[in-house]
Ligand SMILES: C=C1C[C@]23C[C@@]1(O)CC[C@H]2[C@@]12CC[C@H](O)[C@@](C)(C(=O)O1)[C@H]2[C@@H]3C(=O)O
Ligand SMILES: O=C(O)CCC(=O)C(=O)O
């Protein structure tokens with residue numbers, strides 16, 4: 595990372611995370627778009643206020659999550675076609691002090707169709723589905739609003755170029771409810787602690803990773819634990835704020851769209867001193883993790899907006915010039931996803947797609 599970038603980051607950290615106010619007037623829209631792009635450049639992570647998601651939808655979502663995680667394990671395991679998991683994350687040996695419900699958003703329509711096979715997820719199964727459907731619809735709108743502003747801030751010709759990927763009916767978006775039960779921090783050596791050392795260390799709820807989709811819309815209850823690492827070796831605790839949403843930008847999207855978009859928009863070249871995955875396009879995808887709380891349960895809800903499996907991800911034509919060629923070969927979301935799911939949480943995934 596260049597020295598000036600490093601300093602910029604440090605001063606921004608002291609001022610806390612970027613906060614984007616989405617209730618701006620039409621006149622302020624271009625300024626909001628600029629601030630979003632700046633936040634993506636410096637952190638790949640920001641929080642939004644005045645987001646427009648109705649409080650009652652958020653409150654109901656929290657209520658049904660709480661109710662679900664309070665059920666006996668055997669009941670939670672029967673929550674088909676929704677995928678319940680406990681401690682094991684993914685298929686390659688990652689684990690954490692977390693239980694979760696994870697499913698593609700399309701599952702809801704499948705569940706709707708399976709009326710003969712009721713889902714034991716709520717005393718009233720239709721309530722769970724309708725609460726989750728309304729929540730997903732609302733956060734998808736929020737994601738689209740943000741993606742449109744990003745396109746605007748990057749001077750991309752087609753302002754809906756990004757949002758239309760997740761509006762697609764075949765979108766491969768994913769929804770996840772996480773519950774981190776209270777776990778005592780250990781003062782002895784522990785295999786599942788942050789560093790495995792003998793210091794007073796907290797257990798890992800969700801290990802270090804970056805999210806693979808286009809954009810993540812994350813909300814939690816008022817219990818902390820989430821930490822982000824905008825700079826190697828630096829971990830910043832994110833104060834919980836249940837009235838807001840936290841936004842995470844994914845790495846592949848940054849590379850295929852934003853590398854050149856951001857470079858052109860901000861006058862940075864690809865031949866800067868440190869041409870690498872994270873800084874190449876000046877957008878970053880933040881590494882994050884969750885540490886368990888020793889006294890309270892953390893609950894989080896994440897919507898991971900993704901394109902359809904066969905969406906071909908290429909650089910937008912207006913952003914390619916003879917002197918700013920595309921650095922990565924085009925790939926489909928299916929190809930990228932397959933790679934991601936064959937790897938561990940913290941593994942790096944993008945080099946495979948370099949030209
Ligand atoms: C270990 C893994 C879990 C994960 C798939 C992966 O192979 C690597 C990425 C992980 C992640 C992180 C963000 C989301 O929570 C998630 C659903 C995703 O799309 O990628 C998870 C995957 C998972 O839990 O299955
Ligand atoms: O629980 C959280 O705050 C973060 C969860 C997360 O990073 C994820 O589900 O990918």
Ligand SMILES: [Fe+2]
Nearest residue numbers: 803804805882
């Ligand atoms: Fe994540």
